[in-house]
Amino acid sequence: MTGATSSSAQTQQGLTDRLARWARGLSGKAEEEEEDAPDARRRAGTASSREIGRRRRLYEEIGDFLFAHDLDLTPLNFGVAHDYLTGANIGVEKAVRAVLMERGRITNGWIEGVAAEHRPDEVTPEALATMLDKVEENLEQFTGLMDESRTSARNYGAALQEQARGLESGGDSEPILARLVGLTRSMVEKTRQVESQLRDNQRQTLALKSSLESARRAAEHDHLTGLPNRRAFETVLRDEIKVAQESGEQLSVAFCDIDHFKRINDSHGHDTGDRVLKFVAGLLAKASDDRCHVARHGGEEFVMLFRGKTAAEACEAVDAVREDLATRSLVNRTNGERMERVSFSAGVANVLAHEDPRAALKAADRALYLAKEHGRNRVYLASDLD
Structure with missing residues (x-):
């Protein structure tokens, strides 16, 4: 439990650091471009500078919003504040406006709830990492089985060629045929093992697909009313x-x-x-x-x-x-x-x-x-x- 919490905190801290670096970059970028650019580039970049200034003002408004409500600097809080201040998500905008009228402030916990309701496509870093781990695990298993199957087939082919050369050279056929029978039995058994593992992998994949489809259907319906969300x-x-x-x-x-x-x-x-x-x-x-x-x-x-x-x-x-x-x-x-x-x-x-x-x-x-x-x-x- 401690390890999972530590990993989650590290993931969150990494995203938070990226937000902070981006903020510091915005705070000085406009002035640096004005000081360093030649006159011609400065004239050509006027529109760009205005855009940078607009983004910087938006960032300051988002920062003020988070600070006013004592909210943590997280990507989720930042995104909800952005949606509210810019009107990019009408559902979030209305939800925030309603709770501010009713309570006067919002909390980290409330934002998690409104994001789940109005931004259901939001994927947390931990959830994304879990999904990627599962996909990579299945892919590695499948790749391993294919490599193992190819290696077995190659070894079997080489062994057959070697025994065939023995027959062509006029050697004693009985021990050679016995070895061929043994090789064939070994290959058949190996093939059966690979087929069994592939069937298991296929069952796991189908179960995962079914779970994802059920989750997708659930994610698109309101659990209380039964209506689409x-x-x-x-x-x-x-x-x-x-x-x-x-x-x-x-x-x-x-x-x-x-x-x-x-x-x-x-x-x-x-x-x-x-x-x-x-x-x-x-x-x-x-x-x-x-x-x-x-x-x-x-x-x-x-x-x-x-x-x-x-x-x-x-x-x-x-x-x-x-x-x-x-x-x-x-x-x-x-x-x-x-x-x-x-x-x-x-x-x-x-x-x-x-x-x-x-x-x-x-x-x-x-x-x-x-x-x-x-x-x-x-x-x-x-x-x-x-």
Whole structure:
């Protein structure tokens, strides 16, 4: 246990040292280039210097953010801070913004949780090392078996040639034939051993492949609601954009967020909150088919993607689910008490009207934010807000 901890610490320290060296390089690079470059190169490099300055300011902002929340200087913390400050990952940005509004600060442990939810493709150095070790082990076993098989075949061939020369020279055939029989039996046995080892290796490889496929499926589904998660949704979004562009179909996206969800958790407990999440997920999933994809985007937020519907048509479809939920009278199973009315707000945007998927998601998110701000339990269309 101590050795594993020490190895993890060394790996982390190495990555931390690299970040520190990169930071020191940024802090002096712009000034050094200005001092050393001739006038012509200085003029040609003005844009580059501006970019260096921009990156340096971003690094300082990230450093200030980590320092303000007393966070460790790790690649994971650095990456989440970068995603939040630059808006590179809308899920991380919204999660950080929400926890800052609720608690005022974030912790190392919270970042690990949000990274697992919003950056599931994040691979730790230790996990990567373990996977590489397993791949190398299987490769070495396979290579060893092939080398052993080739060596045995070569030795067998050489021995056969030697015995064949003995027969050609007119020597006593009986002992030569006996040696040939012995060589053949030895080769057959060796071949059987190699085949057995190869079968074992194949079984291990198939088991590893099955485990990886199961892990991949699990990594793309939300364990609570059973819906696809954000990672799976982003894959579908990329694929659907290509299909829509090729076919000329409409493509619309909607963010749906349960209203006052924190109040539900505080008043009725997290178990009831989880049941509300599953109930809302079930209502949204009823609209899901091969042309409508529903996923849990994180927390109490869901995302819907409509192929073949304009943003206005998608808005009507989402609003129908909103009205259905708003008419439901839910009961707390723990104590039998009737709960306050549960509702959600939503924002809808035309994906293809924006330059890239991130811009479309931000437009839908902005519409959702305004729906919340203007009273909740409503659906806003992004184009109506421009």
